[in-house]
Amino acid sequence: MHNYDAWLHWTFNNSCNLNCSYCFSHIKLQEKPGRLKGPALFSRINLFGRRNKRSCVIDIPALKNTLARAGGVFNISFTGGGEPFLIPNVVQACLEITRKHYVGFNTNLVCKKVREFACKVNPEKVVFFHASLHIKELERLGLTGQYIDNFYLFRKHGFNIDASEVGYPPLLDEADRYRSFFKENGIELRFDPFFGEYEGRQYPGSYTQEELEIFNINIDTHYRKGKLCNAGYNIGVVLEEDGNISPCIFIRERIGNIYGRINFRDKLIRCPLDFCACPLSICDPYLFKKAIEESGGVRKFNSGRTYLFEVQAQLENKFTTSVKSFSQWSLESQGDLPPQVQHAQLAFKDGRYQECLKGIEGFLSTNPALDSRQKALCYIGLASCLVEESQRASVLKQNYLNRAKAYFEDAAKELKSEDPLNISICSGLGYIYLQLKDEDRAAFYLKKGLQYPLDKYQKELIDIYTNLGCLCFRQGAFRQGVKYSLSSLKHTP
16 A cells, blocks of 8 residues: 555656557658657647657756655656656656655656666555557557567566556457457556547547447546546646646646645645546545545535535545445355356456356356355346446446346345345445435345445445445435445545
8 A cells, every 4th residue: 555645747748759649749740751760759749839848857856855845745657648758867766756755657668768667666666557558559660569578577576567558449340359469468458538539529428338348448437527626635737847736737726836835725626527537536546535534624614514515525426436346246255166257256356347247147057056155146246247337338327227136136035134245235236226216225225234244345335334325415314424424434445
């Protein structure tokens, strides 16, 4: 667990050694592409309409003074539109930063300096290392093998590294092929939403449900209008060449300078955007929770009633964006589960819900003589997958929820009343009925779930408290809602 007090996203420049067609700073090569060569190929136009100068160095002494003056521990992540490993002294800067603080990276992983970083920087001081896989550009430049070799190097040194590709519409027909190719090379490939215009349509809003399923992308969590956000409270972005810090790329209020002083706000905001590329409650739930606890306690809101509504907003945010809900079934190992079920559990943990569904359905069709508990476990697995799929769906959401409800009910018929696995059923049915606006049944199952021993079922316990808090706030029972919300926060890791 990385414990830090604030997070700065640093877009040092927009220079890059690749030229991806979907990048905001993409340059269309004209008649004589041979005139532009090497890492200095692209002098990008930055987000403020000014051309970047040649990559300059990080002023390490000034940066250290700023962090010392601010106090606390920071996560400094190099996550902007350019390639951070083109910064000449980036490795030296990270060695200095990580003496006390943490760093994080978004990188295409094919610059020479990445290998130096892997060998010199302590992986325990790196919060994340996102290796952006721009496959078409890597193929064009013959760098796919280099990407894979560097990925192995970081994994060998113990870094928390993952691979992701942009869910660009032209890749739809090849998505499965690329997943298989990189899986054969020991790399799990994830697709992230594409933000931009393609063939006259704006994405990610223009994805069809089928396209979302092909890319295995959930865009629902990006709808943030009016939701509580900690941008500017303990998170800032450094975008301009002179190091000025703003709460967010879209909120241009100056709150400090990376080489001067940082002045975080003393309260949270409501997201002004209909669609956010980086929902902070998802990207860094640790800092979001920290901000909620501080602003709701140490820095009190204007009145008790306002505070109640802020707690409600936090619960609603958590309630609508939970990941891998009702997951205890995927950890169950009692009774030497068959390999097919174990494989389905792994698929569920990896977010491959359709694969999990097909695996369990196939297993049930070929093994009709299972004992009751194994049947119940399979039904809960099917229901849990459908609940997850419902969070990604729009048109089919109610269909998924109704199917999940039926499987949870089938599971209940197979279990003994004292079996603690019933908590998964109660948690699941409570969530589903809350989504279906049947608050009486939701309350019945959620409260019933609290009757079971809960020490083993931590995720379900958090979900039950969260959903009970939402239910109470909806019904105007504010005091009880606060009680359940605090219980949820207390048990959240």
